[in-house]
Amino acid sequence: MIKLGVIADDFTGATDIASFMVSAGWKVVLFNGVPNRAFAAGDTDAIVIALKSRSIPVNEAVEMSLTASAWLKTQGCQRQFFKYCSTFDSTPQGNIGPVTDALMKFLHAPVTLVCPAVPDNGRTLFNGHLFVKGALLNESGMEHHPVTPMKHASVKKLMEAQSSGLCGNITLDMVKNHAEKLGSEIEKQVANKAKYLIFDILDNQDLLTVAHATADFPLVTGAAGLGYAIAALDKLSVSAPKATLNIESKGAAVVLSGSCSAMTNQQVDFYQQRASSLALDVEKIIHEPSYLETVTAWVKSRSHEYPAPMVYATQPPQIIELIQKHYGAEFVSEKIEVFFASLARSLASEGFNKFIVAGGETSGAVTQGLNIDGMIIGEPVAPGVPWTQVLDKQQWVILKSGNFGQPDFFLKAQEQYDE
Known part of the structure; x- marks a missing residue:
């Protein structure tokens, strides 16, 4: 059974999350675009669909992502993951917010996770702000990106500017010291009209805590670190062998x-x-x-x-x-x-x-x-x-x-x- 279907907004993002899940022990197949045929999954744990939707017009990105989501559902994959860059590459118009909203509606998800954290690559969240190797996102060099210049570090501010709902932030103290209360904290945030949840995350243990707390979400969104945490929580991942490709030196x-x-x-x-x-x-x-x-x-x-x-x-x-x-x-x-x-x-x-x-x-x-x-x-x-x-x-x-x-x-x- 396919445990997770991933919709990635660019090609490197797709290989990024696929690699993280493989390193956690899952078997992963990546498709370049939405396949035009059914796939015999066998013992595949996750399917990743690589789109080119990060910087295209919003309506095209939404349509492309919904097509991918529908195909994943036909493969029996009910839980899905919208993968974007760990530096939250987007503009005030999108495409992260509009695609997330469309997928939430399609998958009947009342709340979702917004999680660009990848501690292994220096992407952390504190007080809802995204850091890149210790520097605020908007002081990390990403403010000069030619297509998606990142002018803010507050994920709440970035997300709410391009989406239709409110963000709730769950503090580092809650994640690290009160994991048993996260379920009730999520309910509280939803009651306060939060549609997107941002958890503070400093390390991989925090990611595992957050992945566990949101395991029943039909849709999660974020970067590759969350993909690793989801795979690592799976009971089969601990004993799975590493993937090898035997890359030929000839050629x-x-x-x-x-x-x-x-x-x-x-x-x-x-x-x-x-x-x-x-x-x-x-x-x-x-x-x-x-x-x-x-x-x-x-x-x-x-x-x-x-x-x-x-x-x-x-x-x-x-x-x-x-x-x-x-x-x-x-x-x-x-x-x-x-x-x-x-x-x-x-x-x-x-x-x-x-x-x-x-x-x-x-x-x-x-x-x-x-x-x-x-x-x-x-x-x-x-x-x-x-x-x-x-x-x-x-x-x-x-x-x-x-x-x-x-x-x-x-x-x-x-x-x-x-x-």
Whole structure:
């Protein structure tokens, strides 16, 4: 029986939560988009559906998410999880709030959990405020995000600005010292018209406490840490073996980075000192159709190298702002995504079978370019970032959220190849 159905608002978020659940012992299958057929679940514990709904128009995100939810219900999955980024990536218009509201109505959920905490990655909640490695969300670098700049750290303020209900906050003292009273506290919050509950969380034990207290919620929302806690509470998880993929060393690998996050900038800086690297020229992407052939040839000529060559559009925020002011943010983002999709497809035809990808939008583009419809989830390279094997292919992909991993991530990922 499928214990949990997950609807993720981007591709890296999907692999993120799938990886966390695998590390807790669950068997997880990830689909790229809503499948157009039934799935023989077998002993699968969770199904994750990766959407590309984070930054699209609200009505499209809602419709896409409801379609995913309905498919999960046809698979016998009544409990569902709406997965978004641990930095609550959204705008005052959405899409987290509107999608949550739509799913609550569809699943008849009178209250839900709003839980972006991932202590393993430094995402914690205190007094209802979201912290990133000790810094308030709006002072963590996320305030400069080109698509979803985060200007506040109060999850209550962020959620209520884009949703139709009120948030209630349950304090750290209650979570840590009065877990036996959480049920009555939830009832009290609901009686006070709270529709979304925010629990203070500092560590994984807090997550387990919150997961246990909300185990009867038909819908929960949040980041990957909650997925781990739900899986870890399951009685089968403690004895389950780790997933292995046996990634082949033969074939060629490439690093593709489109994220502009602070951590990915560090990772690109670290890696380009150790491997062949090519910074994409946005002007040429926009104006020169032959540029794809040029970049493909550059990567192919370095297919024998270890570490693998890197192609990146990652730039400091001030450079991105200048480019976007000239051409428009949406136009530039779309052109870069289309280029990465085409580049991945071109490289696959040249024998590349391992793709290390950084950035949510870039990951979505690469999976589309490679025509990936499903993946088997393996062991993580970093918390929430696993190697995955494309279903029915000798092809392996890492889809990394921009903020995840340490500076040496791209190098560390390549240490898992079989010799």
